[in-house]
Amino acid sequence: MAHSSNSTLAHHFVDSEQQFDASKMGMWIFLVTEILFFGGLFATYIIYRAWYPDLYIMASSQLDTSMGAINTGILILSSLTMALSIWAAQHNDRKKTTIFLAVTIICAISFMIIKYFEYTHKFHLGIFPGANYTFTGIDHVKAPQFFSIYFMMTGLHGIHVIIGIGLISWLIFKNQKQAFNSSYYTPIEIIGLYWHVVDIIWIFLFPLLYLID
Amino acid sequence: MDNTITSPKNGLKIKRFTSPDHPKVNFAQAEKGIKAWLTTIDHKKIGLMYLGSIAFFFFIGGLLALTLRLELWTPAKTFLDADAYNQVFTLHGAIMIFLVLVPSVPAALGNFFLPIMVGAKDVAFPRLNLLSFYIYLAGAFFSLYSIVTGAVDTGWTFYTPYSAQSSTSVVSMTFGVFVLGFSSILTGLNFIVTIHKLRVPGLTWGKLPLFLWAIYATSVIQILATPVLAITLLLLIMERTLQIGIFDPTLGGDPVLYQHFFWFYSHPAVYIMILPGFGVISEIIGIFSKRRVFGYWFIALSSIAIALMGFLVWGHHMFVSGQSTLSSIVFSMITFLVGIPTGIKIFNWVATMYKGSISLRTPMWYALMFLFLFTIGGFTGIMLGTLSVDVHLHDTYYVVAHFHYVMMGGMLVAFLGGIHLWWPKMTGRMYNEKLANLAAFLIFVGFNMTFFTQFILGSKGMPRRYYNYIDQFQSLHQFSTVGSWVLGVGFSIILYYLLHSLGKKGVIAPKNPWGARSLEWITQTPPVMENFEYTPVVIHGPYDFHKPIAEFEYGIEGSDSHGHEHHKDQHVNIHSVNV
Amino acid sequence: MNGHHQLSLKVLLGTALALGVLTILTVSVAKIHIPSPFNIVVAIAIAVVKAYLVVMYFMNLKNDKKFNLLSFGFSILFLLILVGLTMLDTMFRVEVIPGF
Numbered sequence: 001m002a003h004s005s006n007s008t009l010a011h012h013f014v015d016s017e018q019q020f021d022a023s024k025m026g027m028w029i030f031l032v033t034e035i036l037f038f039g040g041l042f043a044t045y046i047i048y049r050a051w052y053p054d055l056y057i058m059a060s061s062q063l064d065t066s067m068g069a070i071n072t073g074i075l076i077l078s079s080l081t082m083a084l085s086i087w088a089a090q091h092n093d094r095k096k097t098t099i100f101l102a103v104t105i106i107c108a109i110s111f112m113i114i115k116y117f118e119y120t121h122k123f124h125l126g127i128f129p130g131a132n133y134t135f136t137g138i139d140h141v142k143a144p145q146f147f148s149i150y151f152m153m154t155g156l157h158g159i160h161v162i163i164g165i166g167l168i169s170w171l172i173f174k175n176q177k178q179a180f181n182s183s184y185y186t187p188i189e190i191i192g193l194y195w196h197v198v199d200i201i202w203i204f205l206f207p208l209l210y211l212i213d
Numbered sequence: 214m215d216n217t218i219t220s221p222k223n224g225l226k227i228k229r230f231t232s233p234d235h236p237k238v239n240f241a242q243a244e245k246g247i248k249a250w251l252t253t254i255d256h257k258k259i260g261l262m263y264l265g266s267i268a269f270f271f272f273i274g275g276l277l278a279l280t281l282r283l284e285l286w287t288p289a290k291t292f293l294d295a296d297a298y299n300q301v302f303t304l305h306g307a308i309m310i311f312l313v314l315v316p317s318v319p320a321a322l323g324n325f326f327l328p329i330m331v332g333a334k335d336v337a338f339p340r341l342n343l344l345s346f347y348i349y350l351a352g353a354f355f356s357l358y359s360i361v362t363g364a365v366d367t368g369w370t371f372y373t374p375y376s377a378q379s380s381t382s383v384v385s386m387t388f389g390v391f392v393l394g395f396s397s398i399l400t401g402l403n404f405i406v407t408i409h410k411l412r413v414p415g416l417t418w419g420k421l422p423l424f425l426w427a428i429y430a431t432s433v434i435q436i437l438a439t440p441v442l443a444i445t446l447l448l449l450i451m452e453r454t455l456q457i458g459i460f461d462p463t464l465g466g467d468p469v470l471y472q473h474f475f476w477f478y479s480h481p482a483v484y485i486m487i488l489p490g491f492g493v494i495s496e497i498i499g500i501f502s503k504r505r506v507f508g509y510w511f512i513a514l515s516s517i518a519i520a521l522m523g524f525l526v527w528g529h530h531m532f533v534s535g536q537s538t539l540s541s542i543v544f545s546m547i548t549f550l551v552g553i554p555t556g557i558k559i560f561n562w563v564a565t566m567y568k569g570s571i572s573l574r575t576p577m578w579y580a581l582m583f584l585f586l587f588t589i590g591g592f593t594g595i596m597l598g599t600l601s602v603d604v605h606l607h608d609t610y611y612v613v614a615h616f617h618y619v620m621m622g623g624m625l626v627a628f629l630g631g632i633h634l635w636w637p638k639m640t641g642r643m644y645n646e647k648l649a650n651l652a653a654f655l656i657f658v659g660f661n662m663t664f665f666t667q668f669i670l671g672s673k674g675m676p677r678r679y680y681n682y683i684d685q686f687q688s689l690h691q692f693s694t695v696g697s698w699v700l701g702v703g704f705s706i707i708l709y710y711l712l713h714s715l716g717k718k719g720v721i722a723p724k725n726p727w728g729a730r731s732l733e734w735i736t737q738t739p740p741v742m743e744n745f746e747y748t749p750v751v752i753h754g755p756y757d758f759h760k761p762i763a764e765f766e767y768g769i770e771g772s773d774s775h776g777h778e779h780h781k782d783q784h785v786n787i788h789s790v791n792v
Numbered sequence: 793m794n795g796h797h798q799l800s801l802k803v804l805l806g807t808a809l810a811l812g813v814l815t816i817l818t819v820s821v822a823k824i825h826i827p828s829p830f831n832i833v834v835a836i837a838i839a840v841v842k843a844y845l846v847v848m849y850f851m852n853l854k855n856d857k858k859f860n861l862l863s864f865g866f867s868i869l870f871l872l873i874l875v876g877l878t879m880l881d882t883m884f885r886v887e888v889i890p891g892f
Contacts, residue, residue: 012337013411018411036437039441043875051882131456142465144458148458192851200843207818207822207838211818211835469881525873539880539884
């Protein structure tokens with residue numbers, strides 16, 4: 001491929017393909033760090049559950065399985081629409097790209113709204129992380145630990161969803177300014193990779209937290 | 214030899230590029246002024262900004278060390294009270310590890326030289342590189358801000374339960390370290406992608422300078438380990454602010470779990486700190502013995518082995534913490550194994566020197582110091598890894614001596630060696646070698662005075678982090694303190710002559726004062742903004758000292774936009790061509 | 793852009809459908825009482841299959857450079873090392889939390 005004079009090619013890359021591959025490789029490496037970051041929380045969960053299996057069974061009853069399942073469905077849908085936005089960009093369809101990105105954001109916001117209802121319901125019962133835990137409905141001395149882990153895992157995940165909403169909004173903004181086309185859609189590709197990892201983390205959170213019976 | 218050749222394998226039109234030692238406009242002259250530096254995306258300037266910052270923080274950490282050694286002049290209070298003493302050693306450790314040693318070689322020397330060594334114009338993500346630097350400064354700010362708000366007295370390891378309960382500014386410092394972690398991760402990410410994607414034609418993995426193999430292995434550790442530290446510190450901050458009860462036993466948590474998570478990062482972190490040093494030593498010993506480094510692939514792959522195996526030994530910091538006997542046994546066993554790849558390197562470096570044409574210039578003195586001091590440090594590490602021995606020596610000065618031998622006698626000495634090796638290339642100036650050798654000698658003497666004594670103190674039972682001690686230890690402590698002053702003098706001399714070389718009376722350096730062969734020595738001094746005025750093509754290996762320099766000056770005009778993916782992984786062989 | 797693998801609409805929709813089915817499956821299985829520890833094994837197994845589908849098809853790892861697959865694999869491996877070696881301590885202690 002001849003040396004491109006287009007402005008999206010940075011001066012230190014020889015061609016767009018090298019730049020695209022480098023960007024993807026960079027994002028995959030970053031996602032490795034995300035997996036290990038969340039992984040620490042999964043490790044905490046596993047270790048405490050191995051110590052107190054009964055607690056986990058009891059505590060899980062406080063988590064609403066249907067809300068969790070709906071949220072799982074929403075995130076899977078958002079992953080689909082994210083991938084479809086890339087498909088649209090590859091076909092040079094600017095309008096569809098924006099639409100699919102927008103639907104992804106709507107899914108993400110819906111996810112957060114459901115999370116909001118879940119959290120406020122818990123607060124209403126006195127289930128808070130750490131020191132403010134006052135709920136008496138679970139007869140186990142380590143009950144606060146379960147919910148600390150629950151809030152940490154879902155809270156950190158929620159923060160990543162919000163960051164995703166910000167990033168995808170930026171993509172829509174850039175797309176509307178005609179920054180992307182079938183030759184250059186790298187930011188959509190790499191933010192898409194991030195978003196899928198956010199989905200994958202929830203795919204594991206859901207059974208581990210909600211479906212313990 | 215002709216000046217133009219055509220490699221039949223891939224059709225590259227290669228010609229020889231000769232250039233004067235010094236360019237008309239070097240990288241520092243290409244964009245001028247403070248603003249240019251602060252907003253630069255040029256990896257060389259970013260590397261130098263890191264170097265300056267690291268030197269500054271080293272100075273602060275060093276002052277803290279001198280302070281605490283001075284307090285230990287007498288068995289009881291000398292001039293600090295106990296709480297202040299705890300804060301001093303905590304800050305000393307945190308600064309030296311997180312602000313100096315972890316970034317040191319990769320951020321300063323790696324940033325400057327990695328792209329040049331692979332023949333590229335910059336790292337893969339230059340703007341991310343600048344962001345890394347600013348994140349580093351932000352992390353440093355939060356960490357040091359803690360001094361103002363009440364300091365930290367937990368030790369750099371922040372063990373619970375004390376760290377969850379101490380009234381000092383644990384949150385500010387741990388948040389600072391959390392932020393610093395991102396700088397480390399982004400730098401590692403940048404380096405891995407650069408080495409994979411931006412190598413020039415002919416630069417196969419087997420022709421990479423060993424320094425780059427070391428940086429690569431370091432970057433892998435940074436990616437895998439740092440996130441776990443991040444989540445651990447985040448959980449600790451939550452423990453302090455929300456009392457979530459994961460690590461604090463009074464809230465139902467497990468303090469040993471904190472140690473597991475902390476050391477999962479912090480043990481590989483010591484390899485993050487030392488591997489780049491190993492890389493520098495490989496370069497120095499090769500160049501100053503004028504010989505191919507013995508066992509190239511053993512050294513290259515042992516770096517990868519250390520990086521990976523280093524993740525399996527963290528429990529050797531926890532033998533007396535209350536972890537199960539089974540895990541202690543497993544961790545001890547693997548600790549013995551992890552010494553093997555390092556041992557291989559030491560043997561290979563010595564073998565490189567055998568029958569070599571040794572040139573005792575300043576960088577080589579540092580390399581020789583390294584071999585001696587690091588070997589002591591490494592051996593004593595294995596001794597500490599022996600379960601029964603560790604029961605006696607854990608948390609004594611023996612441990613302090615061990616890690617100073619590997620980190621300071623090893624890593625810092627290697628860093629100094631790298632600075633002295635590459636100073637002419639980065640700055641275009643040569644330093645006063647007599648003063649440099651004097652400083653190196655003082656550092657060697659001062660270091661052994663300070664720290665060998667501590668092996669003795671430790672095995673006699675002097676606990677670490679203790680503010681006061683029994684009278685019998687006083688003369689040893691005083692000897693150690695005097696050693697710290699000798700060290701201080703040595704470092705001051707280094708600062709003096711390096712700064713002096715940059716001034717009006719500084720000596721201008723040629724582009725290849727050591728007669729080396731890797732790409733950074735082929736380009737001009739200091740390098741131009743884009744590192745090369747052509748795209749280099751690599752024909753020989755970086756330690757082929759017997760091949761004439763002319764054969765290292767080949768390249769192609771402009772940039773290689775034709776099938777770069779293939780060229781860099783194919784050998785370019787001028788002897789297979791008719792010229 | 794030449795060299796880029798074009799995503800296929802059929803594959804994407806098929807993957808989403810499969811993920812939906814697996815989600816329904818995972819919820820249904822949770823309602824059946826399976827003796828521990830197999831209930832966890834089944835739940836995790838289904839989650840792993842779902843993650844596999846997302847990684848291979850939505851993230852396009854199937855058609856991507858091998859290095860990216862290797863990176864992903866390493867992250868899982870080292871996570872397992874963190875959990876595994878820590879549990880070599882936590883599961884083999886005499887008391888769960890020393891002294892408390």
